[in-house]
Amino acid sequence: xxxxxxxxxxxxxxxxxxxxxxxxxxxxxxxxxxxxxxxxxxxxxxxxxxxxxxxxxxxxxxxxxxxxxxxxxxxxxxxxxxxxxxxxxxxxxxxxxxxxxxxxxxxxxxxxxxxxxxxxxxxxxxxxxxxxxxxxxxxxxxxxxxxxxxxxxxxxxxxxxxxxxxxxxxxxxxxxxxxxxxxxxxxxxxxxxxxxxxxxxxxxxxxxxxxxxxxxxxxxxxxxxxxxxxxxxxxxxxxxxxxxxxxxxxxxxxxxxxxxxxxxxxxxxxxxxxxxxxxxxxxxxxxxxxxxxxxxxxxxxxxxxxxxxxxxxxxxxxxxxxxxxxxxxxxxxxxxxxxxxxxxxxxxxxxxxxxxxxxxxxxxxxxxxxxxxxxxxxxxxxxxxxxxxxxxxxxxxxxxx
Ligand SMILES: NC(=O)c1ccc[n+]([C@@H]2O[C@H](COP(=O)([O-])OP(=O)(O)OC[C@H]3O[C@@H](n4cnc5c(N)ncnc54)[C@H](OP(=O)(O)O)[C@@H]3O)[C@@H](O)[C@H]2O)c1
Numbered sequence: 001x002x003x004x005x006x007x008x009x010x011x012x013x014x015x016x017x018x019x020x021x022x023x024x025x026x027x028x029x030x031x032x033x034x035x036x037x038x039x040x041x042x043x044x045x046x047x048x049x050x051x052x053x054x055x056x057x058x059x060x061x062x063x064x065x066x067x068x069x070x071x072x073x074x075x076x077x078x079x080x081x082x083x084x085x086x087x088x089x090x091x092x093x094x095x096x097x098x099x100x101x102x103x104x105x106x107x108x109x110x111x112x113x114x115x116x117x118x119x120x121x122x123x124x125x126x127x128x129x130x131x132x133x134x135x136x137x138x139x140x141x142x143x144x145x146x147x148x149x150x151x152x153x154x155x156x157x158x159x160x161x162x163x164x165x166x167x168x169x170x171x172x173x174x175x176x177x178x179x180x181x182x183x184x185x186x187x188x189x190x191x192x193x194x195x196x197x198x199x200x201x202x203x204x205x206x207x208x209x210x211x212x213x214x215x216x217x218x219x220x221x222x223x224x225x226x227x228x229x230x231x232x233x234x235x236x237x238x239x240x241x242x243x244x245x246x247x248x249x250x251x252x253x254x255x256x257x258x259x260x261x262x263x264x265x266x267x268x269x270x271x272x273x274x275x276x277x278x279x280x281x282x283x284x285x286x287x288x289x290x291x292x293x294x295x296x297x298x299x300x301x302x303x304x305x306x307x308x309x310x311x312x313x314x315x316x317x318x319x320x321x322x323x324x325x326x327x328x329x330x331x332x333x334x335x336x337x338x339x340x341x342x343x344x345x346x347x348x349x350x351x352x353x354x355x356x357x358x359x360x361x362x363x364x365x366x367x368x369x370x371x372x373x374x375x376x377x378x379x380x381x382x383x384x385x386x387x388x389x390x391x392x393x394x395x396x397x398x399x400x401x
Contacts, residue, residue, distance in 0.1 A: 087144025093206030101245035112140025154365035178254035218247025291389035
């Protein structure tokens with residue numbers, strides 16, 4: 001369905017994305033830039049208002065405050081955390097991204113991981129020095145005033161009986177996911193009642209948290225307060241959000257964060273989209289189309305041409321940038337897909353909210369053969385015809401040839 005117009009638009013979008021000035025873009029200018037190529041231009045001032053540092057943004061009629069990096073310049077961050085030691089526990093994807101960004105921002109941050117684990121070596125490779133700013137978990141918690149629990153969600157639960165007694169009055173407990181405290185019945189993570197408990201959840205992988213920071217940009221994150229005993233939990237979460245590399249932050253609750261996150265990744269972000277790819281591909285193959293044709297029409301054109309355009313400019317732009325034939329059919333069929341899929345999404349949301357998804361995750365992560373079982377599933381996916389065809393298609397991209 002690719003059109004000359006959409007390829008031109010893609011080149012323009014990619015040029016915009018790689019232009020150096022993108023590094024100075026704020027959220028507001030990004031919103032403005034994103035709306036620029038669309039049919040209708042909206043003046044920034046009509047939907048953004050400055051209110052005491054934070055901005056109120058009109059998200060489709062719903063006014064929300066957003067907090068930007070500009071609200072917490074580096075000097076203000078250094079002053080705010082001058083008496084704190086940020087003890088970052090766990091050094092997986094988020095530990096790596098958040099930890100290095102905090103360190104580059106000049107804050108007093110230490111890492112706590114188990115000495116015999118893979119993370120210890122990775123932290124050393126990233127320049128954390130044993131005995132100086134790299135410790136085992138207990139020692140780091142002992143030294144920290146703000147304990148950033150970035151262990152895997154399963155490990156947050158299994159280590160909790162050991163960690164909880166060390167979270168003494170005056171410390172702050174930080175998460176990047178509402179999972180452990182919200183599903184406390186399953187995880188056992190019942191937080192002490194005399195400490196602040198906050199969350200900053202980057203909307204992307206820890207690797208992206210790091211790369212966007214290094215590019216002078218920032219990831220979008222949500223923040224939330226679970227428990228505020230000092231009266232400062234809200235501003236502490238905002239400040240930490242900026243310190244770990246967020247470009248802008250929106251406020252949520254622990255419950256909403258975890259429900260939307262588990263729902264999203266099982267839906268449009270991964271599970272749902274994988275299901276759509278498989279269903280479309282299988283029908284094309286059953287109707288006699290070749291693997292290369294089926295893959296190109298299902299995945300390659302989506303990820304390489306159309307999805308980046310939707311991301312840059314929205315769905316109306318995408319419909320406007322394709323042929324009349326494609327537009328008519330896509331708009332008509334979108335309604336049928338929505339109506340057919342909505343009950344599935346409702347079922348999914350309920351499964352998340354009732355803790356069924358959590359139960360399944362905990363059982364899965366708690367299996368002794370977890371890594372082998374996961375690898376077996378990945379092998380099955382790798383060996384599916386669609387993804388083997390995809391490997392061949394990707395090898396033909398000029399940059400990979
Ligand atoms: N990854 C993402 O894209 C993402 C995005 C937003 C929020 N989050 C949230 O951020 C948090 C951290 O996620 P992540 O993906 O960065 O973590 P992860 O890769 O799942 O795990 C991180 C750490 O957990 C440690 N660990 C695992 N089992 C342990 C145990 N039994 N005892 C002690 N340490 C153990 C690992 O240490 P070893 O190397 O020693 O095993 C590793 O340092 C989670 O709450 C997650 O939901 C993640």
